[in-house]
Amino acid sequence: MSRRIVIVGGGIVGVCNALALQRAGHSVTLVDRTTPGRETSYGNAGVLSESSIGVLNNPGLLASLPKLLMGRSNSVRFSPLFVIRRLGWMLKFLSYCTTSRWQAAGRALRALQTLSLDQHKAWIAEAGVDDLLRYGGWMKAFRTTESFEAYAGELALADENGVVYSVFDESQLRQIEPGLKPIYKKAVLYDETCGVSNPAALTDAYVAMFVESGGTVLQASVSGLSQGESGWHVGLDGADDLSPDDVVIAAGAWSAEIAGWVGYDLPLGWERGYHLHLEPADGPQLNRAVHDVDGGFAIVPMQQGVRITSGVEIAHRDAPPDYSQIRRSVALARDGHEMKGEIEDTPWMGRRPTMVDSLPVIGPAPRHDGLWFNFGHQHVGLSMAPGSALAITAMIDGAAPPIDMDPFRATRFSI
Template identity: 50%
Template sequence: MRKRIIVIGGGIVGITAALELQRRRNSVTIIDPKKPGRETSYGNSGVLSDGSVVISNNPGLRKKLPTLILKRSNALNYNIGFILKSLPWVTKFLSYCTDLHLDHSSRALRNLQSFSLSLHLDLIREANADSLLRKTGWLKVFRSDASFKSYEMELRVLKKTGVGHTIFNSEQLRNLEPSLNQIFKHGVLLHDACSVSSPSGLCDAYLSIFEKLGGKVLQAAATTLSYSDSWKVTMKNNHTLEANRVVIAAGPWSAEIAEKLGYKIPMGWERGYHIHLKPRLGASLQRVVHDVDRGYVMAPQQKGVRITSGVELNDRDAKVDEKQIRNSIHSAREALSLGAELEDSAWMGRRPTLVDSLPIIDKGSRHDELWFNFGHQHNGLSTSAGSAMILADLMHGVTPSIDPSPFRADRFKI
């Protein structure tokens, strides 16, 4: 039977969920205080990965902790006040640094990402967004033998989970990415991964299919949710919308919304920055490149080369701290011939992270017709389409194409 469904949050996760639910003949409204696709889903590196399967809280993290705590790696910046305040969350996050959880999470992410990538390729075709798509893989580069050696564990997991990859030496790298300066000794190409030259352009393209199918978008923030027979969602403008079902897909804001209904979601956020730089004449990248030693990414985008930073642990809405992105730009200039910065200040987004680094895609346990789809961390662009399909299957009583159990809500006491 056709249901009225409200999707709270119009990032890539909310948009793809709304689109799939609309296809299944529901009447769907997205509500978001901003134009959809203008928060975390706007500023990422654009990788549609099939092989980002090693989560940050892996067994190797403990060994790296002294370097990270002493802020000797640009991959992590943190605010000590935030860490102290969030110690229970941080401790729980670190408790997942086990071989057992690495095995479990890498299989779950591999399944979700390869499923999702094939769905994205279909959606991109349907949305006439092929001009955004690059099927050139996703390249990790290493400046020293030592840093490549410490990537051994990741390589083992790539092999174990069947992620297609090729190892390159410095000379082969020169042929693969001729514009890269010759400072890299090794490279690993995830050759089946894809990327897009504008993540917000992709959101717009998917949204236009949703709207063509009759989906509605309301620009407002959900403030209160209540349920008796049906859901009533009140928005900041005091307008109330009624529906049979609600999906919370508000990325880093999801825990705050679910908390209003009594759920304690173990969510943190890993902030990240970007700035675009103009490539100098003749310099161009064929694919997204991750400079592993320096903890940043160079993503060729419509606007220029987007430099994205690693992880900053701080309050979700704390003031911007440009230290990490400044270091990243400095390192990127060593790697590629780059000209002027194209913005006056850095963009900042928040990766929504659950303590075990896997999303929740499931029904809320204590409410009728409440659904969760959030916590996609570093991979939400990649995993959104697959998450949407799992959500819609579970909602419609269909067995999902991949095992949804790693994404169940009851793995936590919430």
Template identity: 40%
Template sequence: MALVKSDVLVLGAGIVGVSAALHLQKRGRDVILVDRHDGAGQETSYGNAGLIESASVFPYVFPYDLRQVLRYALNRFPEAHYRFRDLPAFLPWLIRYVFASAPERAFRSAMAALPLISRSLAEHEALIAEAGVPQLLRRTGWIKLFRSTATLDKGVADLERVRPYGVEGDILDARAIAAREPNLSGTFAGAIHWPAPGFIPDPGALTKAYAALFVRRGGRFIVADARTLTQGQAAWRVEGPNGALMGREAVIALGPWSDDIFRPLGYDMPLGIKRGYHLHLAPRGNAVLNRPVLDSDRGYLLAPMNQGIRLTTGAEFARRDAPPTPVQIERTLPLARELFPLGEAIEATPWMGRRPCMPDMLPVIGKAARHDGLWFNFGHQHHGLTLGPVTGRLLAEMMTGVEPFADPRPFAAERFR
């Protein structure tokens, strides 16, 4: 059996792992990218709204409005859902999330992540140019619709809150909504068009394009089980199909599966899971959707993907590997048909993905405290696509001794001691 050596093993070929592999490669490291699939971007990175959310300064927090909490507790509304039988599994994480969502703590998390959010689109633009796939980036932004004056007022207040950080948005009345998206139907109090974020009409294809760039530049993509990771003398080892893969260093970038590796190594970090679903549908007739549109009062988003109009749901709290429960798709599909002329579903069943989430809404990036040569890069919340390249750069700078462009301390694993 052959022994395949490298400088670094990057475990996980989602957008986060592929981006880290590319940035390490750019800085002279010989990298092996390891995944259980024979192609990149086939799990969480495949199913999302396709937004590079460079305008999302403040994270998704747990609501402190008692009425909204009770609304979610009834489990009847599409923007959030939970599996009651899984409550004991996710409740400890949820309590930490509630605690971290207090205004002062959430603000600290937002300011820590701001240098990453601010550079997220620029880092994607650079990789997209290098990969030669300009067609996979559209500069359309996205629209957030409001059906009541109360929610519109809150949305406008949110816009005013982010303006000091260089984020702009256009407040739309009904006529302006129709001008931008003439095929939408419904009565709206207004909307906000966020023009800055990039839109990726095929996130899975983008991840594959980045992985192809990595391979063209001499990187190796090998199918193997990352759970076989062990530490030997001055090297990390994964068992591959034709022999062992070895690297002086290893990066855990397995998203929601990262705890399958770090827990056996003795690290106790509160990695939680928010599951989500999507379904592609054909547009009816000549109807066109020009950009992603969030029906904020009803808790779903439509995005014009290459595969069709993608209906995406809010968060589902459940065990990572529990059977799919796509009730949010079932509840939102009739509402989505009222908003936009949707035809038949393209897939037989909805797709389900798992978002890796830390309770303080910040990813874990940096060196493992008790193992030489082990690094972490996971827990990117709802922003894996957004932050993949920029956190890959930050990690590569840390690993190669370059002064990081942003302060990495807020992302250290040690914050959960």
């Protein structure tokens, strides 16, 4: 039976959810306070991954804490005051750093990412934007043999989950990626991972498909949410309020706040990240996204230029940006790849939405019929959005989801 459904949040997660529900015959309104796909989903590294299954709460994190706390890593920066204020969340995050939890998270993410990549490929073909899709894998490059050896746990997890990868030494790397300078001793190529050369254009293409098939996109800020006898009431600033049968909260880093309006206390944090584009130099360009593991950044060939993306900044979601990490990343990236000048004066900043156990929450709200959660996709939201959308759609239709959704249920937390 066709239902009237409102999706709160038009990032890649909300947009994919809108598309999947529409394809299942529902009448869908996508609400975002800005143009869809212009927050975190705008500026990511464009990797469509089926291999990013090792979450940050890994057993090795505890050993590297002293280095992180001394501020000696470019991968992770933090505001000490913010960490102290959110100490409970941080300690809970660290409590998940066990081998068994890491392996379980890896299995769950692998299933969701594989499902998602297939659906991305199908929708990309349907939208006629194959030019955005890049095959050729996702590369991890190591400046020292020690850092490659320290990566062994990730490769073991990949092996356990059937992830395909190849390992290259220095001279092989020069053949496969001649655009990298010879500072890397080893590389791991996740052969089946894909990418897009413009994540915002991908979201735009999906939104266009949704609208062409009769979907509604509303630009308005959701300011209230309540359930009455006849269904849901969604309060809007900038448009008339809505009264749908179902509501999906897919508002990325803002989701817990919205779920809080109806009484849920979800342990959602955010990992801020930055990017800056540089003009390509005249020499060989990269064939794929490359993650410099020691440097803690990625170099990605994009339509807008060579995109350098930073690692994690742990600070308040709404604190003013601190560009030191991305500036340092750009300087380090120049060691590894020849590039010309910076294209923008001001770097972009986004907020990865991260649950305390690094797994998204996808499924029904436990105490309200017709309320659904779809958020917390951390570093891989672009990759996992289609699978999350298919799963929620199946659940709304009362069908069995295509994969086991138990690891993603909201009730794993006391909320």
